[in-house]
Amino acid sequence: MAKPAVIIVGADKGGVGKTTVSRTLLDYFAARRVASRAFDTETPRGTLKRFHPDITQIVDLNEVPDQMKIFDTLNDAQITVIDVRAGLLSPTLRALRDIGFIEAAKKNQVNLAVFHILGPTIASLDEIGETSSFLTDAKYFLVKNFINNTHFFEWDQKTYDSYFHKVKNAVELTIPKLNEMASEQVELAGVPFLTFVANKGLHGESAAYSFVLRGYVRHWLGQVWSEYDRIKLPELIGDAEGKAAIAV
């Protein structure tokens, strides 16, 4: 059996689109028929759980029983996505180091990837250095997320480069902006992006979403997934060729 993989999605700032990225990841693996599960650390109410209720549990990463719930059961799914609450990325990585999980990743017993969602501030860049210190052997992805209207071009490129190049083996990826009205409609529908594209409700019933908005979501999701293909995400689960995805 392939090694289980854990993807941690986090940032030290709120409202940068962590949960949206987590949702695209769950859709990406669902389309490839890869068994996935997710943990939402926004206790007591989880946004991720609202969109993927069947495979998501809400946990408190500060609590040992919840840490056990995640890391003692890794073989329950090929992919475990953890949507880390704002401000908890560095403490989470510290906890993972303390329980020996990062060491296990170093020894190749599990695969670990971190999606660090960047905000448009220098403070956000400062986090890169701190986070990367935990991740010498994990896959570290720096995600420039345009979905929440963040203006990365306002950054001074030199400053950005100086931070980015401090981190060895970090890979940069870009999540484009989703049409605002389409984004709102998916929020209202409360379904995974893939389900919205397929014009279905949460329980598989037919829905009546706008064709235009579904088209925008399909196009955007295709762009996001091509970024995931570019960074060879399927390799995380030992799928070098990548299973054929269900067409978006």
Place this chain on the structure above:
Amino acid sequence: MSGPTQVFIVCSPRAHTGKTLVARLIAEFYQSIHRPPACFDLEQIDPALTEFLPLATERAAIGETRGQVALFDRLVVADQKPKIVDLSPHALEKFFTVAYDIGFDHEARERGVSAVVMYVAGEQPLVQTTYGILRDKLPGLIFVPVYNDAVARSPELRKLFPANPNSPTPIEIPQLSSSLRRIIDQRPFSFLEFLKDPPLRMARSTRAEMESFVRRVFRQLHEMELSLLMSQLNQSLEAQLNAAAKRAGGK
């Protein structure tokens, strides 16, 4: 099987090519066969189609998502009602960009809607280049070149606007005499009304010219209608055969 639904997108990247005339002729052709169309006028500055066919036309704008939803969501409905979009040169790029982004050609095909681009050919390089790009980016659309003799008559032009292999034959719009041209440009002139009730003072030859013009264009549109119907039947048959083969393979 339900009847066909066609969507005609009448366009050219250049102004003054007779695009609205083509849209009017298609609309009146469908009115003449008792299939009243829904027309959408995307011309913001001079909404001519709205003035020629006020009862059948609504104005549309696609600058904002709300307007895109209002237009495209109706274009993909397979309700057997012909739809005609008079696409202004200003809105052309936006319209086809949205169409590409949302997968309009694919969705139309899936729903059994024939989406036809009635592309008014011209001699300018921009017109030729745009045609190539659109065919390349949106292969699921049916492209029918329209040769408006009043604008461009060169026989060489035919080679520059190839149609898809199974597309209907290109449409030719004959040139009208200047006196008739003046008449048809007066809003809200209607070809069908003219034929039904021609002005008494008009010379016989002029009436005959108009009748011949309309007959010639409508005959071509009728052939296009049949060709679209045939290709839709073929597609449907092909889909049924494929499904049957799949079922047989699964046993």
